[in-house]
Amino acid sequence: MQTKRFLTLILIGISSLNLAKAQLPAKKMVSWPKVESQMKPWTRWWWMGNAVDDKNLDFVLQKYASAGLGGVEITPIYGAVGFENKYLQFLSPAWMDALHHTVKKANTLGMGVDMNTGTGWPFGGPQVKPEFAATKLIIQDYKVNAGEKLMEPIKVKEAKQDFAQIQAITAYGPNGETENLLSALQKDGTLSWSPKSGVWNIYAAFAGKTRQMVKRAAPGGEGFTLDHLDEKSVDVYLKRFTDSFRNKPQGIRSFFNDSYEVYGATWTPTFFAAFKENRGYDLSTHLKDLVSKDSTDENIARLKSDYRETMDELLLNNFTKNWTNWAHGLKSLTKNQSHGSPGNLLDLYGAVDIPETETFGSSSFKIPGLRRDAADIRNVDPDPVMSKFASSAAHTNGKTLVSSETFTWLTEHFKTSYSQCKPEAEALFLSGINHVFYHGTTNSPQDIPWPGWLFYASVEMNPNNSLWPHAQGLNHYIARCQSILQSGKADNELLIYWPVYDVWNKAKGLDMALKVHDVDEWLHPSPFYKLAKDLSKAGYAFDFASDRLLSRTKIANNLLQTAENAAPYKVLIIPACKLMSPETLNQIVKLANDGARVIFQELPKDVPGLNDLENRRVKLKSTLDKFGFTGDGKAVSVFKTGKGEIILAPNVQQALVQQHINRETLTDSGLQFIRRKKDAETFYYLVNHTAKNIDTYIAINATGKAVILDPQSGLIGSAAMQNNKVRVQIKSGETLFLNVSQAPMQNTVWTYLNTASSPINLNNPWTLHFTAGGPELPADQKLDKLTSWTDLKDPKLASFSGTGVYTTTFNLSVKSAKEYVLNLNQVDESARVWINGQEVGILWSIPFQARIGKYLKAGNNAVKVEVVNLMANRIRDMDLKKIQWRNYHEINFVNIDYKPFDASNWDVMPSGLIGAVTITPYN
The missing domain is CATH 2.60.120.260 (Galactose-binding domain-like)
Known part of the structure; x- marks a missing residue:
């Protein structure tokens, strides 16, 4: 009996031991994620003259795949002289056969294919008849005395404006009177009207044509640039593709649109109607102010802000969303470079499936030995804050991919080394980009003598480049980085509001294209930019938010949830801004009431725009007057409201400290970082762009054991840790990933280079x-x-x-x-x-x-x-x-x-x- 009881106790003990083991976290072996095609670098692929054939397509695609490219983005452009007999007309049956062959061959090689929805740039072509072409506002002014009639006919004086349409005629009297004269216009252009007293100024508005043609068009793609602001024009433009595709998917992963370079397109024939519907007043009564040269008048600035906001809405709804819906109908995505657009870049980037930024020119890095020749430098430095507009749109809208046109004019032709490419790509990764597109690769048949066909703005990522035998080095590095940077979700704690109305509120000019090349005008002077730079340097991670994004943001567990698939944010920050709509302010208060923490650097002072101005000012003031801050008003003041609080703090970092929002102190060492979360794991991407080698223990906010992954060599090992700090050795110009997890790790110990003997x-x-x-x-x-x-x-x-x-x-x-x-x-x-x-x-x-x-x-x-x-x-x-x-x-x-x-x-x-x-x- 005792033996039986003893055996029972033994079995119970073994069972308890096994149960205890089962409850322990399973040991984990950290490895690189499986590299999929979208994790590899892709390239813009120029089809010069559409001179392509199956044999040569097979040959170059095999070369690209072997070198480690994950996909190509077809952009047809002009061709080489003397090869005209090999040109294919864009979207012709022969061209479509070439496209189908390309997709089939690329897919067998494990590559994807994107396609420009056009040739060259911007969108346009033979289907864009003058009535659908990019439109500009033409305003002519006249004078007429009391009792007299205007002698000259009201017709467009500018040459080659045969398709101009009269939009409005407004007369301005000596005492501020206005009169709509459109109904007085006769068929011959004369005006059957005369003023009763004084001298009147008459302004006539026409919808004219910019006459811009597609730039760098390929055969079959020549024609006028599209009116992006008009839905019917966009539909007509896309119908050519739908018809060529027979309304069936073509195996294209994503349709692409290059940066908005529609010059002088300030209008569309439906603008007056859209303006009145959305802004609430008649723009045609303000023609005089719309073309005013006064750059200081506050009311003109407000009028121009309303004009720019209307253009933003037209571009977003009639082009961006319209084009994306069209692509989805063909089982494809959209990839859009929204920069350069006359609209809110965050919303325009956010309305497509893959937001894309671009780098143009080269950056200055302190890495010893990195060549940067003065004669080979464009005077445009890529700006990481500019790149974050695209990545923010992806992160806040729950999108996985955010891409970049990369290395455009990095150096002078034929002088770009892979070593120069590396830190530029790393700067993009630090900005949240995780899908690099080279700019780029020119398709070149085998029988073309060296150096083959080349495109003028490219770093020549092609098999004729003498560096090509080593392209795998760069490509594999980018693939390893992107395999992690495309995993999970961005781990950014701060959401920073972008005050677009402060940007739009300028009396000078008409439309406002927010270009990569003009950031020193519209971005750099702003408090928003300074705050973003300071927070980044201090070690905070953040994304940007628009008014539209805030309007649909919810609160869950006291965190800001901007989209269903987006990672939540801990704090909303409102940088110092002059203008804010009452609707946005009320939404911010609602978010606070629901549990959000909101930090104002300063309170807004006024409302944007011109319509119903005094009533909207009263609404804004009424909301602000309810802020019952406690504190001395000099440092951090707090207003508790509902489940959350609104904080007023000129020193935002001081407020973050008080809110226990911890920065990553690792930036004190000179390292830069970006974080991502995947399930219970946190990934740090660490970059050393300083002039020194760094060997130190760094504190990280994520808790757990760290594993080091070297994206250049592929080596992996468990990191040495001391007092919750991780030891990192990163030479100048190098990068590392950290995988931080609570689970025990099985990886071998990372080999640190400690004591060096004589070389x-x-x-x-x-x-x-x-x-x-x-x-x-x-x-x-x-x-x-x-x-x-x-x-x-x-x-x-x-x-x-x-x-x-x-x-x-x-x-x-x-x-x-x-x-x-x-x-x-x-x-x-x-x-x-x-x-x-x-x-x-x-x-x-x-x-x-x-x-x-x-x-x-x-x-x-x-x-x-x-x-x-x-x-x-x-x-x-x-x-x-x-x-x-x-x-x-x-x-x-x-x-x-x-x-x-x-x-x-x-x-x-x-x-x-x-x-x-x-x-x-x-x-």
């Missing part, structure tokens, strides 16, 4: 053998010292662009260190390394170092380094020899200043391995 210099002679490139392969070289191969005696080397392979050996007397790091020093421009026949990887960016301990052995070791250089030297040589290689229609080929391209005056660019190569042991 091993690779002093044995090197052999240099050229394997690919041109114009012809130079002879082999024996090198006692590594210098630019352009400095060697062979004259062929100064003009050579291609691949050179360096080989040498060195002796390692004993292999005893914990790790060994290879340092190639200066590489122009990328290197692929093998040690003892085993491939280490591609070292394509600064600092050109790699961990190689596992490849080394005691005794003699063989080193092989394959280096590719820029295209620049070969192009220079061709221009010196007057070899014709560029001959395209329209703009042909221009330099970074949009002048005719000529490389004959360039200096020879350094190439190859330069300086000492070392291997440093670490313990």
Whole structure:
């Protein structure tokens, strides 16, 4: 009996132990997410002249896929001279066959296909007859005395305005009277009206045409630019595609629209009606003010604000949403560059499936050794805050992807290295971008002599580029980064209101296109911009909100829920702004009543617009008067209302501290970051763009154990932690991911490079053998010292662009260190390394170092380094020899200043391995 009881107790104990084990968190092995096609970089793919055929399409798509591209975005443009017989007319049956072949082939290669809903840019083409073309407001003024009639007919004086339509005729009297004279206009243009007293000014408004044509149009895509503000015009435009597609899906993942560059399009024939319906008063009575040159009058500024708000509504509803609904009908998405539009960018980005920003020109980074030549720089620096308009629209609307046209005019042609690309892409990632599109790749048939067909504003991401053999280095890095940055949801704690009415409230000008190139005018001077920069530097993460977004935001668990699939926000911040609508203010109060925390940097002072002005001012003041703040009014004052509170704090960061909204102090080290959450995991993307190497323990707000993932090498390991801080070693120019989770980790321990021994210099002679490139392969070289191969005696080397392979050996007397790091020093421009026949990887960016301990052995070791250089030297040589290689229609080929391209005056660019190569042991 006792034995039986003993066995029962044993079984109960075992069962309890198993239950306890089952309740412990399962151990987790952190790994890179499976890379899907959308996680790889995609590229804008120019079809020059639509001169494409199945054989060449198959060939280049295979090349793209092998190099690690995830998809192509077809944009047809003008063609090369002399190949006109190979051109296909856009959307013709032959063109559609090429599209179908492309989609089928790309899909078999695991690639996706996007397509521009047009050719060149902006939208337009042969289906855009004058009545559907981009429209501008033309206002002419006349004078007439009492008792007299206007002698000249009211007709458009501007040339080539045969399709102009009269919209309004308004007379202004000497005492401020106005009179609508449209009904007095006769068929011959005369006016059957005369004033009874005084001198009257007559203003006639016409809907004229901008006459802008599609820029860089492809064959079959030429024509007028579309009237984006008119629904009927947009429907007519899209019908051409619907008919060509036979109203069936084409396998296009996403239809694309380039940045809004519809110049001078200030009107649409339905504008007066839309204005009266939405603003509540008759714009035709204000023609005089609408074209006024007075840049200081407050009422004119208010009128222009109302005009701009109406244009915003027309563009949002008649074009952006209309086009997106059309694409959805074809089982496709939309991808839109909303910047440059005359509207609220946050709403325009948010109305499409994939918001897309762009970078134009290059940024200045402090990374030692990173080349930035003054002659190769556009005077436009990409601005991370500008990029956050697109990412904010994605995050707040619960969208997974936010893309970027990337590297446009990064440097002068043929001088862009992958090392220069890397920090630019990282700046985008830090801004919330997670779907990079290269700008770009030109389709070029195999039989076109080197350098093939090229587009003038591109960094030439194509197989003819001498850097192409190492494209996988950059592409795999971006794919690893995006595999995490597309996972889960953005983890931003702050929602910052963008005061668009302060931007619109300007008396100068008419429409207001908010361009990437003009941020110093409409973005940089604002308190909103300064606040965003300060909060980012301090270590806060945030997104931007529009009035429309706030109007549909809800409160759940005292957090701001902007959309069903969006991550919630802890605090709403209203930066210092002058103007706010009573409706927005009331919605903010409602959010606070429902449990939100709202921080005003300053309270708004007035309402925007002109209609019912005094009543709306009373409404705004009435709401503000209910704010019963407690506090001294100098620092942080609090008004508790309902379940939440409204805080007034000129120093927003001070208010955040009091609200226990913690910043990420890791930015004090110089690191930049972005966070994402996936289930119970938090991911940190850490970037070192400082001039120093960083080796320190950093505090992070997420709790748990950290695993390090290196997106360049692919290495993963459990991080060292101390007092809830994580040790990171990040050299200048490097990045790391942290995976933070409460679950126990199974990953091996990350190998830190602690104590360095004396470097091993690779002093044995090197052999240099050229394997690919041109114009012809130079002879082999024996090198006692590594210098630019352009400095060697062979004259062929100064003009050579291609691949050179360096080989040498060195002796390692004993292999005893914990790790060994290879340092190639200066590489122009990328290197692929093998040690003892085993491939280490591609070292394509600064600092050109790699961990190689596992490849080394005691005794003699063989080193092989394959280096590719820029295209620049070969192009220079061709221009010196007057070899014709560029001959395209329209703009042909221009330099970074949009002048005719000529490389004959360039200096020879350094190439190859330069300086000492070392291997440093670490313990």
